[in-house]
Amino acid sequence: MKKLKIALAFMTVMMLLAACGSGGDKDVPAESPAETPQEEPAEAPAEEENQEEPEAEEPAEEVKEYTVDRLYPFESDTHRIYAGEGNEYASYDVYVDFVSQERIQLRENNGGTEIVRVLEKKDGTLKEVIFEPETYYKENFLSKDANTDRILLMEPIMEGTSWKSGEETSTITAVSKEVATPYGTFDAVEVTRVTKSDSGDYTNIDYYVENMGLIKTLNIGEGYEVSSSLEKIEENVSMNEVVNFYYPNAMDERIFLYRKEIAFTTNDIPRMLLIEAYKDLPKEAAPVLTPGTKVNYLYLNQDGMVYVDLSREFLTEMNAGAGYESLILQSLANTFGDYYATDKVLLTIDGETYESGHILLREFEPLEVNYDSIVDMN
Incomplete structure (x- = not known):
């Protein structure tokens, strides 16, 4: 029995010596803690992704999603007042005569005359399809045939989008332009329209705001500038x-x-x-x-x-x-x-x-x- 105990003790000592010898050759335990720092950077991208989430919600991303429908909503029983500068007829009022799913009939009164316009939203465009000057009576023109075909807005709503209507060339020149009006200051989509004629070229700039429509128009020519800016919106009025x-x-x-x-x-x-x-x-x-x-x-x-x-x-x-x-x-x-x-x-x-x-x-x-x-x- 005493001999067996001595043999077991001798084997235990030999195993410990062998273990110490193998650790000295490979030194694996000394390197294993270094794997932890290598795993930690793997968690860093997750933290960076969390930091990038607010960037996806910045206004710049929203602008890219603008549509004609959002930039020019159709309204009912609404009275808009535009203040003018540079011309006695630059100020005008707008009432909504009639509206359907695709068309809206607007009545503009600038103090000197009344004009009826019918606009149509279809296939990603906003067009003026009927123009009736000197119209002082109220009649529904929504179902009448078009007498004009002028594109006012066209998708995609992004800088550089361009189209032509007759002698008029229109281009979206900005999608987040700060514009001040008597009604307030807004980030607007800017549409620049250039018309060529025998008497020279002239420029109109229209500004549209999401869920509000047209808020300002500039008419620029040689030696003059006329503006019409939104001053007031009255809802549920006749x-x-x-x-x-x-x-x-x-x-x-x-x-x-x-x-x-x-x-x-x-x-x-x-x-x-x-x-x-x-x-x-x-x-x-x-x-x-x-x-x-x-x-x-x-x-x-x-x-x-x-x-x-x-x-x-x-x-x-x-x-x-x-x-x-x-x-x-x-x-x-x-x-x-x-x-x-x-x-x-x-x-x-x-x-x-x-x-x-x-x-x-x-x-x-x-x-x-x-x-x-x-x-x-x-």
């Missing part, structure tokens, strides 16, 4: 318009003039509001449209005449002699002719020529506007 209504006075065969203010909101049907106001009689006035009369259509035609088609109740409920009926027709012609700024009104009954017991109008024979013997009751 466009109030004063309309002249004419009524017969059977006592002395004259016609009375009454002015009424009508509040138009976006997508209102103008003829419905006009007829409702016409049937609302002032104290001294006699009716033109009877209670049961319906207006089938009312519009200004391309031939310059107003076309109005009434239901048969206009005849059956009238109950008037020849002279009084003439005053009624004259009052109607004056009212609609005045509103559409024309001197001829073509009246029909349920699509047929006008015929009563006293008056017969030939096919396509218009009523003539006549302001003689008008008594202004305002």
Whole structure:
């Protein structure tokens, strides 16, 4: 037994000596701690990625995602006021007459005239498709054929994007331009339009802001600069318009003039509001449209005449002699002719020529506007 213990002790000593000898040759344990610093840099990229996350949310990245739809949202019942410098007509107001998914009809009033523009958003572009100057009546042009084709904005919304419309060349010259207006200071997309003509070149610069649309326009030429800048936005408002209504006075065969203010909101049907106001009689006035009369259509035609088609109740409920009926027709012609700024009104009954017991109008024979013997009751 004693010999076995001595043998085990001897073997243990030999194993320890062997272990110490192998450590001296390879020195592996001395190098193994150095692997830890090599693993630590592997964690550094994770920390750097966390530091880079805010950079992905910087405004510069948002600008690259601009779209026409975001830069020019369609609005309803909105009144915009632009302050002008450099020209007496540089200041103007804008109302929204009508709006659909792809088109919007705007009415601009600069104090000297009213212009109707229809803009269309489609396939990544914003175009002006209808331009109607000197338009003082309200009518829906959204479904009408285009009479112009001018591109205002085009994707991709990035610096250098360019397009041409007729003699006008447009280029996105900046996507984050600081622009000051009376309404505030904004980062805007800048579109520079250069038009060539026989009298020389001139430049327009438009500024668009996300979710706001057009905020400023510059018109630059030799020796002049005109600007129009957004000053105010009013929401949920109507466009109030004063309309002249004419009524017969059977006592002395004259016609009375009454002015009424009508509040138009976006997508209102103008003829419905006009007829409702016409049937609302002032104290001294006699009716033109009877209670049961319906207006089938009312519009200004391309031939310059107003076309109005009434239901048969206009005849059956009238109950008037020849002279009084003439005053009624004259009052109607004056009212609609005045509103559409024309001197001829073509009246029909349920699509047929006008015929009563006293008056017969030939096919396509218009009523003539006549302001003689008008008594202004305002």
